[in-house]
Amino acid sequence: MYLADHTWPELGDRLEGSSTAIVPLGSTEQHGPHLPLATDHLIAEGLATAAAEETGFPRTPTVDIGVSPHHRQFPGTLWVDPPEFRDYVESFTRNLAYHGIDRVVYVNAHGGNVDHLREVGRRLHEDGTMYAIEWMWDESIPELVDDLFERNGPHAGPKETAMITHLAPDLVHPEEFEAARDGGLPDMGDAETMVHGARTFYDAVDNSANGAFGDPTDVTPEKAERLFEAAADQLVRLLEWLDAREFEALMPEPRVV
Numbered sequence: 001m002y003l004a005d006h007t008w009p010e011l012g013d014r015l016e017g018s019s020t021a022i023v024p025l026g027s028t029e030q031h032g033p034h035l036p037l038a039t040d041h042l043i044a045e046g047l048a049t050a051a052a053e054e055t056g057f058p059r060t061p062t063v064d065i066g067v068s069p070h071h072r073q074f075p076g077t078l079w080v081d082p083p084e085f086r087d088y089v090e091s092f093t094r095n096l097a098y099h100g101i102d103r104v105v106y107v108n109a110h111g112g113n114v115d116h117l118r119e120v121g122r123r124l125h126e127d128g129t130m131y132a133i134e135w136m137w138d139e140s141i142p143e144l145v146d147d148l149f150e151r152n153g154p155h156a157g158p159k160e161t162a163m164i165t166h167l168a169p170d171l172v173h174p175e176e177f178e179a180a181r182d183g184g185l186p187d188m189g190d191a192e193t194m195v196h197g198a199r200t201f202y203d204a205v206d207n208s209a210n211g212a213f214g215d216p217t218d219v220t221p222e223k224a225e226r227l228f229e230a231a232a233d234q235l236v237r238l239l240e241w242l243d244a245r246e247f248e249a250l251m252p253e254p255r256v257v
């Protein structure tokens, strides 16, 4: 159920008795020469929509600009800084609590949002408002991601190429797959990202000249469908698990005496 499609009298009924909501979040940032800037928010919205249809839980509009200053050198990348992102997400999540929601899954498709969503979840948990947790789609199916593709990458690689191939094939440029690989960083092991225990880079462009990581040339529509369905299934299971918990059991333990 997509919250913003409904009238308020409809939502008065629909939200009654519903305790769990789905909030998709992504980014608007460069994804190499072969994928659109919308990649992360399209993935988050696609998975959230599928899970909302399957479970009937409400999903909110998508937050499509995230914490992406590390991609700023590439034209078109938009970002907000961490404090504003955290406060914004916390503020609208508190609105959901006002409407009776007491648990939320942040359906996230951008690595740069992870720590900040967890911090927002921690704040809401600490004061007993609700139980909100961050879910990153590819971390729910690590074995399948490894099995399907020869050379993965953390950003604009085959796994994200597959998801957009499934969700918005018209926005994918297969004629640029080889250029994405050859002008980017196909093997993460080749980058000197750590020196004597210290991470030595700040921006994506420090490791990949065209912003792509990994080799997307082995993406097929069949693999793309498998990947999407597997991640959507994990999300549905997480939502059902969360909805079945007692609220009190999700809240912080009392101080030990």
Ligand SMILES: [Zn+2]
Residues within 6 Å of the ligand: 031, 039, 040, 109, 110, 155, 156, 160
């Ligand atoms: Zn991405």
